[in-house]
Amino acid sequence: MTDYDIVIRGGTLVGPTGSIAADLAIAGERIGAIVAPGTPLTGARTIDASGKRVLPGAIDVHSHHREPGFTHKEDIVTATSACAAGGVTTSFAMPNVQPPPNTVERLDAMIALYEQRAIVDWNINAAGTVPDQLMGLASRGIAALKVFMVVDTGRDYPHMPGIGVHDHGKLLEIFEAVGETGLPLMVHPHDQALMAHIEEGFWKRGERDALAYAKAYAAYDGIIWDTAVAVLLRLQKATGTPLHLLHTQSEGVIDQLRAAKAAGRRVTAELNPWAVFLGNDWPTIERLGSYALSYYVPEKNTEPLWEALRDGTIDLVSTDHAPHTREEKEPGWTDGWKAHTGTPSTQFYVPLLLDAASAGRITVERVVELVATAPARAFGLARKGRLDVGCDADIAIVNLDAELEIRDEIVLSRIGWTPYAGRRVRGVIDTTLVRGRVVYEVGAVVGEPGWGRQARPSA
Numbered sequence: 001m002t003d004y005d006i007v008i009r010g011g012t013l014v015g016p017t018g019s020i021a022a023d024l025a026i027a028g029e030r031i032g033a034i035v036a037p038g039t040p041l042t043g044a045r046t047i048d049a050s051g052k053r054v055l056p057g058a059i060d061v062h063s064h065h066r067e068p069g070f071t072h073k074e075d076i077v078t079a080t081s082a083c084a085a086g087g088v089t090t091s092f093a094m095p096n097v098q099p100p101p102n103t104v105e106r107l108d109a110m111i112a113l114y115e116q117r118a119i120v121d122w123n124i125n126a127a128g129t130v131p132d133q134l135m136g137l138a139s140r141g142i143a144a145l146k147v148f149m150v151v152d153t154g155r156d157y158p159h160m161p162g163i164g165v166h167d168h169g170k171l172l173e174i175f176e177a178v179g180e181t182g183l184p185l186m187v188h189p190h191d192q193a194l195m196a197h198i199e200e201g202f203w204k205r206g207e208r209d210a211l212a213y214a215k216a217y218a219a220y221d222g223i224i225w226d227t228a229v230a231v232l233l234r235l236q237k238a239t240g241t242p243l244h245l246l247h248t249q250s251e252g253v254i255d256q257l258r259a260a261k262a263a264g265r266r267v268t269a270e271l272n273p274w275a276v277f278l279g280n281d282w283p284t285i286e287r288l289g290s291y292a293l294s295y296y297v298p299e300k301n302t303e304p305l306w307e308a309l310r311d312g313t314i315d316l317v318s319t320d321h322a323p324h325t326r327e328e329k330e331p332g333w334t335d336g337w338k339a340h341t342g343t344p345s346t347q348f349y350v351p352l353l354l355d356a357a358s359a360g361r362i363t364v365e366r367v368v369e370l371v372a373t374a375p376a377r378a379f380g381l382a383r384k385g386r387l388d389v390g391c392d393a394d395i396a397i398v399n400l401d402a403e404l405e406i407r408d409e410i411v412l413s414r415i416g417w418t419p420y421a422g423r424r425v426r427g428v429i430d431t432t433l434v435r436g437r438v439v440y441e442v443g444a445v446v447g448e449p450g451w452g453r454q455a456r457p458s459a
């Protein structure tokens with residue numbers, strides 16, 4: 001007779017406040033016991049984690065899965081396969097799909113797709129653009145509502161009609177309506193009026209390529225980000241609605257966050273991996289053009305961003321995983337405004353962060369807080385983000401002594417490329433479990449579409 005379904009032996013369990021050598025046993029979908037190494041326990045299966053770290057699976061609250069509507073880029077199966085391989089056990093989808101989930105009917109249709117197709121746990125950040133729909137949307141188990149302040153100029157994706165609002169009065173109305181739901185509001189900050197003037201200047205000078213596009217978004221030391229965040233923080237103060245700020249990347253925003261947090265305001269902020277691993281390196285932007293752009297984050301911001309990650313000013317890291325095909329990136333060489341913005345990262349962001357830990361930029365424990373514990377806390381996932389008895393057995397077993405060579409050939413996203421190709425990082429995902437079931441091991445996704453369940457917040 002066996003006591004447990006799976007016993008993970010010989011590993012070091014990592015939590016936000018420390019690491020301990022311990023064996024972990026799983027009963028059904030939950031963690032059933034955590035005991036001293038070598039304690040007699042029987043399991044139907046034993047996983048040897050000797051020499052490895054056992055982490056709570058990453059919770060990515062910001063990912064673009066592209067289904068429905070843009071499945072030539074990515075779909076729920078390919079996105080959640082990449083999650084499984086990357087140690088991500090819960091992934092929240094963003095609403096810039098077609099049709100966007102800005103009504104209850106559309107959200108319900110999207111939920112039905114995820115119930116059939118997701119390999120890891122999931123949720124959907126519905127579009128918070130239609131105030132009279134918000135209570136209905138909130139009743140469907142979602143953990144947040146999302147608004148983009150950006151409305152694209154010169155292209156119709158990734159920020160299409162129905163998901164964007166930059167009028168301040170309309171934003172205040174949305175903050176008030178979201179406040180009634182009790183959910184946090186996620187916002188992509190962007191000052192469209194300033195951007196229009198900045199873009200005009202570049203275009204008048206005939207500067208349109210990917211490098212001009214990169215510079216436009218970083219112009220005046222990140223002014224479009226700083227002023228948008230100032231407005232959002234003021235709207236948050238006026239309404240009390242919890243605000244989750246996306247795309248933290250400038251010193252100006254870090255300063256505002258510090259002040260807001262010191263004042264006890266209900267604000268959380270995320271960093272996306274491109275801000276410190278990709279878009280902060282100008283030679284890489286010159287080499288890859290639009291393929292390296294989410295956004296250009298001038299290198300002077302890099303150390304302040306790491307400092308904000310270490311000291312808690314930035315609460316969490318989520319990916320902004322944004323796959324686009326090569327055909328959609330190529331036009332950027334001549335017109336950066338025609339290329340679709342965003343970079344894929346869900347498969348490799350945990351290894352990139354573990355590599356940074358190996359290099360001494362941050363501790364492994366803080367990485368666990370940033371990718372798992374903090375997102376679970378911020379979005380009300382009471383049984384996730386920690387390795388404690390009774391929690392969901394969402395686990396990533398990682399080898400910090402092994403190197404991963406990132407290559408296009410191992411990319412599981414439908415697009416088949418990664419801007420991180422060619423890098424060697426210390427930190428390999430060995431095995432990923434979602435609610436007690438192995439979904440990735442020995443280099444292969446073994447999870448099945450439909451296993452993933454909606455990760456609902458528990459009030």
Ligand SMILES: [Zn+2]
Pocket residue numbers: 062064094320321322
């Ligand atoms: Zn995004």
